[in-house]
Amino acid sequence: xxxxxxxxxxxxxxxxxxxxxxxxxxxxxxxxxxxxxxxxxxxxxxxxxxxxxxxxxxxxxxxxxxxxxxxxxxxxxxxxxxxxxxxxxxxxxxxxxxxxxxxxxxxxxxxxxxxxxxxxxxxxxxxxxxxxxxxxxxxxxxxxxxxxxxxxxxxxxxxxxxxxxxxxxxxxxxxxxxxxxxxxxxxxxxxxxxxxxxxxxxxxxxxxxxxxxxxxxxxxxxxxxxxxxxxxxxxxxxxxxxxxxxxxxxxxx
Amino acid sequence: xxxxxxxxxxxxxxxxxxxxxxxxxxxxxxxxxxxxxxxxxxxxxxxxxxxxxxxxxxxxxxxxxxxxxxxxxxxxxxxxxxxxxxxxxxxxxxxxxxxxxxxxxxxxxxxxxxxxxxxxxxxxxxxxxxxxxxxxxxxxxxxxxxxxxxxxxxxxxxxxxxxxxxxxxxxxxxxxxxxxxxxxxxxxxxxxxxxxxxxxxxxxxxxxxxxxxxxxxxxxxxxxxxxxxxxxxxxxxxxxxxxxxxxxxxxxxxxxxxxxxxxxxxxxxxxxxxxxxxxxxxxxxxxxxxxxxxxxxxxxxxxxxxxxxxxxxxxxxxxxxxxxxxxxxxxxxxxxxxxxxxxxxxxxxxxxxxxxxxxxxxxxxxxxxxxxxxxxxxxxxxxxxxxxxxxxxxxxxxxxxxxxxxxxxxxxxxxxx
Numbered sequence: 001x002x003x004x005x006x007x008x009x010x011x012x013x014x015x016x017x018x019x020x021x022x023x024x025x026x027x028x029x030x031x032x033x034x035x036x037x038x039x040x041x042x043x044x045x046x047x048x049x050x051x052x053x054x055x056x057x058x059x060x061x062x063x064x065x066x067x068x069x070x071x072x073x074x075x076x077x078x079x080x081x082x083x084x085x086x087x088x089x090x091x092x093x094x095x096x097x098x099x100x101x102x103x104x105x106x107x108x109x110x111x112x113x114x115x116x117x118x119x120x121x122x123x124x125x126x127x128x129x130x131x132x133x134x135x136x137x138x139x140x141x142x143x144x145x146x147x148x149x150x151x152x153x154x155x156x157x158x159x160x161x162x163x164x165x166x167x168x169x170x171x172x173x174x175x176x177x178x179x180x181x182x183x184x185x186x187x188x189x190x191x192x193x194x195x196x197x198x199x200x201x202x203x204x205x206x207x208x209x210x211x212x213x214x215x216x217x218x219x220x221x222x223x224x225x226x227x228x229x230x231x232x233x234x235x236x237x238x239x240x241x242x243x244x245x246x247x248x249x250x251x252x253x
Numbered sequence: 254x255x256x257x258x259x260x261x262x263x264x265x266x267x268x269x270x271x272x273x274x275x276x277x278x279x280x281x282x283x284x285x286x287x288x289x290x291x292x293x294x295x296x297x298x299x300x301x302x303x304x305x306x307x308x309x310x311x312x313x314x315x316x317x318x319x320x321x322x323x324x325x326x327x328x329x330x331x332x333x334x335x336x337x338x339x340x341x342x343x344x345x346x347x348x349x350x351x352x353x354x355x356x357x358x359x360x361x362x363x364x365x366x367x368x369x370x371x372x373x374x375x376x377x378x379x380x381x382x383x384x385x386x387x388x389x390x391x392x393x394x395x396x397x398x399x400x401x402x403x404x405x406x407x408x409x410x411x412x413x414x415x416x417x418x419x420x421x422x423x424x425x426x427x428x429x430x431x432x433x434x435x436x437x438x439x440x441x442x443x444x445x446x447x448x449x450x451x452x453x454x455x456x457x458x459x460x461x462x463x464x465x466x467x468x469x470x471x472x473x474x475x476x477x478x479x480x481x482x483x484x485x486x487x488x489x490x491x492x493x494x495x496x497x498x499x500x501x502x503x504x505x506x507x508x509x510x511x512x513x514x515x516x517x518x519x520x521x522x523x524x525x526x527x528x529x530x531x532x533x534x535x536x537x538x539x540x541x542x543x544x545x546x547x548x549x550x551x552x553x554x555x556x557x558x559x560x561x562x563x564x565x566x567x568x569x570x571x572x573x574x575x576x577x578x579x580x581x582x583x584x585x586x587x588x589x590x591x592x593x594x595x596x597x598x599x600x601x602x603x604x605x606x607x608x609x610x611x612x613x614x615x616x617x618x619x620x621x622x623x624x625x626x627x628x629x630x631x632x633x634x635x636x637x638x639x640x641x642x643x644x645x646x647x648x649x650x651x652x653x654x655x656x657x658x659x660x661x662x663x664x665x666x667x668x669x670x
Binding site for chain 2 (some may be wrong): 048049050051052071072073075076077082084087090091092093098101102105106141156162171203226
């Protein structure tokens with residue numbers, strides 16, 4: 001589904017990613033772990049198409065198509081979704097109307113009929129139950145005054161509503177207490193299917209206690225320096241990132 | 254400068270003739286403002302004033318097949334400065350008319366705005382062809398709003414003198430939608446004067462939409478006089494004109510007056526929009542809330558000057574003024590100036606101004622949800638304006654204004670890409 005080949009990326013003239021290679025198949029959940037500043041969020045933003053990130057080299061194929069050539073909204077309509085680490089507050093836009101507009105843009109792209117307010121309302125109710133979200137948040141302005149947990153849950157609601165093929169979760173666990181984390185993780189697990197894939201970007205292993213990844217990759221200084229199964233996450237939790245740094249240091253010395 | 258002699262002077266009662274004569278004398282003796290006047294230093298009207306504007310001689314309102322923006326409610330329509338009976342729809346239970354047709358205006362007309370210091374007001378007062386007059390008796394609340402429409406058919410280099418007098422009686426309420434629109438993109442001059450008097454505990458919602466031609470000059474001078482416990486809620490929406498200047502002065506002349514001045518300006522290309530407001534707190538316990546927001550594209554320029562006067566007597570005044578601007582292009586400019594003159598000591602007075610840009614992170618966020626860039630931009634601009642537009646009562650007027658704003662903003666996203 002996703003094939004990242006030798007991806008080099010800079011932001012504001014500073015090189016962050018130095019040749020990422022990663023392959024994600026349909027039905028797989030991959031975790032990208034790494035210390036702060038390793039380039040995790042850059043990878044997430046580049047895949048979603050943030051215009052500030054400059055691709056210097058390499059390619060990204062999504063379902064065989066050149067993802068980097070697509071503008072952000074086309075990526076979204078093609079099924080790529082990014083759950084933001086810091087969801088943006090948009091005070092003038094009602095959450096409900098925003099979600100409806102987004103769903104209909106994507107339905108239109110997929111050749112489906114647009115949902116009217118009634119149909120969408122019914123559709124949305126199911127998803128709200130799925131992510132166990134407070135329904136009154138639908139009538140609030142998008143993310144405005146939402147708590148950290150509400151914002152993150154709203155991201156997962158958007159994911160449920162937009163039904164992506166490839167979901168990228170950027171530090172979805174940050175700022176969540178353990179109960180909120182469990183709810184969010186449960187919602188993500190309900191959205192996990194054999195016909196979609198997920199890329200979970202996280203600093204800590206704790207989210208992976210609830211969402212079990214098929215593969216874990218360690219990102220360090222803009223490169224994937226280690227890959228393994230879910231046990232690699234536990235190892236990182238137990239030993240921290242220093243041994244990775246030492247390993248990388250020893251290898252390059 | 255034209256000083257047309259073919260004004261329709263016949264039929265005016267003696268006091269009006271006197272008023273016009275004095276105004277004409279003033280007009281001949283007062284120079285037009287230049288950028289050397291403190292109050293006009295950012296707004297240069299000189300190039301426009303070289304144009305020999307003339308009062309349009311032949312208006313053909315009966316040939317108009319449509320007039321722009323018709324909302325619900327009573328209507329009083331002027332086409333190229335002339336009252337149009339065809340398009341107007343006036344009520345029976347209160348006065349919506351023109352001073353040539355109804356009476357009751359004589360005590361107030363021309364009393365609020367002095368013409369001896371302002372050449373534009375003097376010109377209007379010496380030259381107006383007719384004037385709208387709306388009078389709500391005491392204790393009366395009309396069921397429908399009143400729309401005052403000034404339509405320009407676009408006679409090149411013409412000048413019109415829209416003139417409005419509104420008096421709202423004690424404990425009465427009214428909503429007015431004042432629209433200035435055009436049928437084409439001609440160069441012309443709108444020189445408007447508005448006088449409004451609110452009785453005790455009266456409430457007036459006054460929405461002004463300025464959508465004159467993008468080559469036009471629009472100068473407007475309005476003065477509102479509020480009696481005790483009255484409320485004046487204004488929204489000025491400026492989208493049209495190459496150069497526009499709104500002078501809006503409100504005097505809180507009774508205890509406990511409440512005034513809300515809101516403004517939205519959406520300008521692009523080489524448009525210049527200048528909003529000058531004065532809120533004069535003359536009596537105690539007055540409240541004023543002012544929020545002007547602008548979106549600027551192209552090489553447009555906005556001027557905002559908000560003066561708040563708190564007189565010595567006006568203790569317990571609570572005033573707040575905010576001006577926020579969003580610049581869409583590097584060529585757009587804003588000059589924003591608060592002017593506070595506070596002579597009382599027990600008052601609350603706050604002001605603030607910001608100049609910013611469209612939030613690129615928010616734009617990206619919306620696009621990652623599948624929204625097209627233009628749609629996302631429009632959404633974010635409307636979001637920026639939400640705290641002004643959201644205060645309009647729900648209904649047809651709000652819907653109509655929303656539609657107009659959306660299509661105006663759409664031209665910005667087209668230009669910006």
